[in-house]
Amino acid sequence: MRLKAVRLDEVELPLIEPFETSFGIENRRRFLLVRVESWDGVEGWGECAAAVDPLYSSESVATARWILAERLIPLALRLPAASPESFGRAAERFRGNRMAKAALETALHDNRARREGRSLSRRLGGRRPRVRVGVSVGIQPTVAKLVRRVGRYLDAGYERVKLKVRPGWDSLPVAAVRREYPDLDLWVDANQAYPPSAAGLIRAWAEKFSVAQVEQPFPERSVLAHAALAEGANFRVCLDESVVDAASLEDALLSRAVTSLNVKVARVGGLGPGLSLAGEAARADVPSWVGGMLESGVGRAHNVALASTRPFVLSADLSASDRYYREDLTDPPFVLGRGSTLEVPRGPGTGVEVVERVLRKYRRSSRTFRAG
Ligand SMILES: [Mg+2]
The missing domain is CATH 3.20.20.120 (Enolase-like C-terminal domain)
Incomplete structure (x- = not known):
């Protein structure tokens, strides 16, 4: 099924305590969330794990936002049948950017499992x-x-x-x-x-x-x-x-x-x-x-x-x-x-629901892309 819309949110969630690795200390996590919606109105959620700075890998919130907004989301919206596999194959022509790709790929997995009424597991x-x-x-x-x-x-x-x-x-x-x-x-x-x-x-x-x-x-x-x-x-x-x-x-x-x-x-x-x-x-x-x-x-x-x-x-x-x-x-x-x-949640898709009230509280920006 084709996608009707994709929303890209940037969120900042405070951590309970700072997390220190050999890369540095994190006090809060800033990341991107992707919400896809197919034409039947079913949603699907994915998260982009890229951090503000490219320390763990070369990707960052800024690079992921660019490739998602300018390349990957338009690509997903054009797919005649948007599945995780069709998206994965179409996105292969763009090198790297795996965290950004994962955000959309996982959202499409969630969407498909929800449409089928099955748990993602x-x-x-x-x-x-x-x-x-x-x-x-x-x-x-x-x-x-x-x-x-x-x-x-x-x-x-x-x-x-x-x-x-x-x-x-x-x-x-x-x-x-x-x-x-x-x-x-x-x-x-x-x-x-x-x-x-x-x-x-x-x-x-x-x-x-x-x-x-x-x-x-x-x-x-x-x-x-x-x-x-x-x-x-x-x-x-x-x-x-x-x-x-x-x-x-x-x-x-x-x-x-x-x-x-x-x-x-x-x-x-x-x-x-x-x-x-x-x-x-x-x-x-x-x-x-x-x-x-x-x-x-x-x-x-x-x-x-x-x-x-x-x-x-x-x-x-x-x-x-x-x-x-x-x-x-x-x-x-x-x-x-x-x-x-x-x-392991048993409900459709990931089996968990995003609480929009909490999301709005911690959201820094939001942009919606619609199928042409
Ligand atoms: Mg490790």
Whole structure:
């Protein structure tokens, strides 16, 4: 079915607490939301995870707004049958800009599942009623504060913790958390902060403190450095930023640089690409899991649907709504349940509804595009 209109909103949601990674500190999240409407009046929502500054990837709110407004939305409005697949194929001629593409692709997935009266999870082939999740803990001002923070998340019911690390904030905090919680499933993520020459030191503290998984320690292009770290390691080497498409995954698999794959809907351009990359990894016996970009309830709902599908066997970085935002854009909220899980919504589409009152409160701008 053709699209009747697409709305592009810019939103700024305050975070409950600042989130610090090796890239910097975030106090609030500014992002774009896409709302598509087909001719039968059914809506569909997608979120663009690009941040104000191009730190995680080369995309930003400004570049995503430009390509969405000037190229991708007009393209989607012209499609005789707007589906996630037809949009994905048509958008291929524009290089990169995967976060912007993902915003529209996911909105089209939501729209189609709603029109069919099916949950997005089922539409993607998902069978799990609940998905296992963990919590990602940012860099803290002191080690003592970090240990207390981890303790609070464990008390809340999270069973897996990922620590953000960087040079100068690694072996000491990791040792302290391990000492306090000897049985914890402990992962770390460096967001590319180390040079390949640091491999020996990383291996030493990761093995000493039984870290289960080391994520993206080296720059995104340094695939062979990750392969060297993975060789003989007793922890998984996870790639995040390095894998953006089928070709980069193939290189990583062939060079054995990846023993765990973080799939972010935003980074790979949508749910379709995410499913296919995870399937490819699974065929090479590499487990996948769904990563997060501090999404609001809109993006989180897409992530939860993806995590309910078969190739995603490790716990996702998808915490409950109250981990990030005092007031989220969607209802009902995601609540942490038994066994460190989130329930997969069963209603049509993502199964969550955008609360327009909350959206209007935090919206900075809004523009509607109509089919000609
Ligand atoms: Mg990461």
